[in-house]
Amino acid sequence: MDADSHNAANDAAIDEQTIQNLRDEGENLLSDLVEMFIGEVPRQLAALETALARKDAAAARLTAHTLKGTGGNFGASRMQVLASAIEEKGRNGSLDGTDATFIRLRAECARVREALEAVR
Amino acid sequence: MTLSALIIDDSPFARKIIRHHLVKLGFHVVGEAETAAEGLRLFRELKPRLVTLDVMMPEREGLSSLMAFRTIRSEAPETAVVVVSAVPFEKTRDTFLNEGATAYVIKPFNQFSFEPVRQKLQRIFSTPLA
Numbered sequence: 001m002d003a004d005s006h007n008a009a010n011d012a013a014i015d016e017q018t019i020q021n022l023r024d025e026g027e028n029l030l031s032d033l034v035e036m037f038i039g040e041v042p043r044q045l046a047a048l049e050t051a052l053a054r055k056d057a058a059a060a061r062l063t064a065h066t067l068k069g070t071g072g073n074f075g076a077s078r079m080q081v082l083a084s085a086i087e088e089k090g091r092n093g094s095l096d097g098t099d100a101t102f103i104r105l106r107a108e109c110a111r112v113r114e115a116l117e118a119v120r
Numbered sequence: 121m122t123l124s125a126l127i128i129d130d131s132p133f134a135r136k137i138i139r140h141h142l143v144k145l146g147f148h149v150v151g152e153a154e155t156a157a158e159g160l161r162l163f164r165e166l167k168p169r170l171v172t173l174d175v176m177m178p179e180r181e182g183l184s185s186l187m188a189f190r191t192i193r194s195e196a197p198e199t200a201v202v203v204v205s206a207v208p209f210e211k212t213r214d215t216f217l218n219e220g221a222t223a224y225v226i227k228p229f230n231q232f233s234f235e236p237v238r239q240k241l242q243r244i245f246s247t248p249l250a
Contacts, residue, residue: 021230
């Protein structure tokens, strides 16, 4: 599924079952991870923005991969799809068109953060 | 007997979750590293019984995860290495498993997807894990 078709297919920022699984683990795992998200994702986005501005495909690929993984922990599938699209571009060595994807990714990260703050 | 473990992963989320699962199983996490190079240093210093190793990390000091894995296997083949990856590429998985990885687990994981790993570790260490 690509970044565009995913928009229509799934509107939930995070996956309810994934969140429940984390909550079931106890020991504040979910709230600790949410705190981590709030602290880490702005740094990851800033690093990605810098990599894209510098046309550094390798750095963009790695940072996008990290963001994809971050989203995966919460079942944030749209965030994952957008990050994955940039990762793939980075892997191919061409970052054309990634600026628009990055803007959508940043907006999606804000949406995920909002959803996480509501469930922690 | 407490089994020691080292977590090598650049994602703080993954380290947190892996630590959570390992502690639940009764492991004592003796160290965490964000790069393969740092992980290898800690491995030599701490000599853990188990290492969890992320496949895809930023390469530092010219050392990739695969190189770190091969070094660990070469220096201490008795150490269990669970390879953790966000990418389900069969070729990558086969490379690690053919070279002696204990398990290859796809991130993100939870108690259910971690269960086969728990069973393998239990067999290897011949000790009940929670």
